[in-house]
Amino acid sequence: MSKPRVAILISGRGSNMTALLEAAARPGYPATVALVLSNKAEAAGLERANAAGIPTAVVASKGRTRAEFEAELTATLAQNRIEILALAGFMRVLTAEFVAIWTGRMLNxxxxxxxxxxxxxxxxxxxxxxxxxxxxxxxxxxxxxxxxxxxxxxxxxxxxxxxxxxxxxxxxxxxxxxxxxxxxxxxxxxxxxxxxxxxxxxxxxxxxxxxxxxxxxxxxxxxxxx
The missing domain is CATH 3.40.50.170 (Formyl transferase, N-terminal domain)
Known part of the structure; x- marks a missing residue:
C-alpha cells in the first residue's frame, strides 16, 4: 500500500519542516513528503528541502488576489498528487473554499x-x-x-x-x-x-x-x- 503524499507549506526558515523531513526519512514512517511549497521565494526552508532532495515549489502570494493565489496553489498540489497538507509556519490565511477541499487532511x-x-x-x-x-x-x-x-x-x-x-x-x-x-x-x-x-x-x-x-x-x- 502506497504512503500518502504530503506537501509541507512554509513561509520562512522551516524549523518544523525539518523535523517532519527527518521523521519521514525513517523506515516505517507512514507518509511521504512529496513537496515543500512556499509563498515566498526567499524562504530559507526551500534551501533546506532542496538539500534533503525534496521537490520544492514557489507560489507567490504578494501582489495577487487570494483567488489567484489559491488557484495556482491548488493546481500545483494537484500536479504533485498531494493528499495531505502540513502547514509549518505558513503565514497565509486560507479561504473557507480552499479549506473545505482539504477538510480532515490539513494540519497546522x-x-x-x-x-x-x-x-x-x-x-x-x-x-x-x-x-x-x-x-x-x-x-x-x-x-x-x-x-x-x-x-x-x-x-x-x-x-x-x-x-x-x-x-x-x-x-x-x-x-x-x-x-x-x-x-x-x-x-x-x-x-x-x-x-x-x-x-x-x-x-x-x-x-x-x-x-x-x-x-x-x-x-x-x-x-x-x-
Missing part, C-alpha cells in the same frame, strides 16, 4: 495550548497572563484561525525568569516532537472527525498529550514544613 501547528492564545505573539501573551503551563498544539485546519479540531498537544512549564526567547525555545523543542507524531497518525488513518472534534485511535490516545514537566526529588525530612 500552533505555539500555544489552544484554545488559549490563538494568533500571534503567543509566548509574550502567555508570560503576561502569568500562566504556569504553555505549549503547542497540532490541529486540523478549519476556516477560523487556530480554531480547528485538536489532534495533539504538548505542555511545558513556565519557569521563573523565563523570557519570550527561553520559553519559545522550550516550546519549539516540543513542536519538533509532536508534529511528526501527529502527521503520522493522520497519514495512517488513526485520526477521524466526530463533529467538531478530532478523535485519535484508542491505542494512540495516551500520546495525544505530552507533558514533560520536570521531576523533582522529594523533600528531605529537614526541608519539610513542620
Amino acid at each position: 501547528i500552533h505555539p500555544s495550548l489552544l484554545p488559549a492564545f490563538p494568533g500571534l505573539d503567543t509566548h509574550a501573551r502567555a508570560l503576561a497572563a502569568g500562566v504556569r503551563l504553555h505549549g503547542c498544539t497540532v490541529h486540523l485546519v478549519t476556516p477560523g484561525v487556530d480554531e480547528g479540531p485538536i489532534v495533539a498537544q504538548s505542555a511545558v512549564p513556565v519557569l521563573a525568569g523565563d523570557t519570550e526567547s527561553t520559553l519559545a525555545a522550550r516550546v519549539l523543542e516540543q513542536e519538533h516532537r509532536l508534529y511528526p507524531a501527529a502527521l503520522a497518525w493522520l497519514a495512517a488513518g488513526q485520526v477521524r472527525l466526530e463533529g467538531a472534534r478530532a478523535v485519535v485511535a484508542a491505542n494512540l490516545a495516551a500520546g495525544a498529550l505530552a507533558n514533560p514537566l520536570p521531576q523533582f526529588a522529594p523533600l528531605r525530612r529537614d526541608e519539610q514544613t513542620p
Whole structure:
C-alpha cells in the first residue's frame, strides 16, 4: 500500500519542516513528503528541502488576489498528487473554499495550548497572563484561525525568569516532537472527525498529550514544613 503524499507549506526558515523531513526519512514512517511549497521565494526552508532532495515549489502570494493565489496553489498540489497538507509556519490565511477541499487532511501547528492564545505573539501573551503551563498544539485546519479540531498537544512549564526567547525555545523543542507524531497518525488513518472534534485511535490516545514537566526529588525530612 502506497504512503500518502504530503506537501509541507512554509513561509520562512522551516524549523518544523525539518523535523517532519527527518521523521519521514525513517523506515516505517507512514507518509511521504512529496513537496515543500512556499509563498515566498526567499524562504530559507526551500534551501533546506532542496538539500534533503525534496521537490520544492514557489507560489507567490504578494501582489495577487487570494483567488489567484489559491488557484495556482491548488493546481500545483494537484500536479504533485498531494493528499495531505502540513502547514509549518505558513503565514497565509486560507479561504473557507480552499479549506473545505482539504477538510480532515490539513494540519497546522500552533505555539500555544489552544484554545488559549490563538494568533500571534503567543509566548509574550502567555508570560503576561502569568500562566504556569504553555505549549503547542497540532490541529486540523478549519476556516477560523487556530480554531480547528485538536489532534495533539504538548505542555511545558513556565519557569521563573523565563523570557519570550527561553520559553519559545522550550516550546519549539516540543513542536519538533509532536508534529511528526501527529502527521503520522493522520497519514495512517488513526485520526477521524466526530463533529467538531478530532478523535485519535484508542491505542494512540495516551500520546495525544505530552507533558514533560520536570521531576523533582522529594523533600528531605529537614526541608519539610513542620
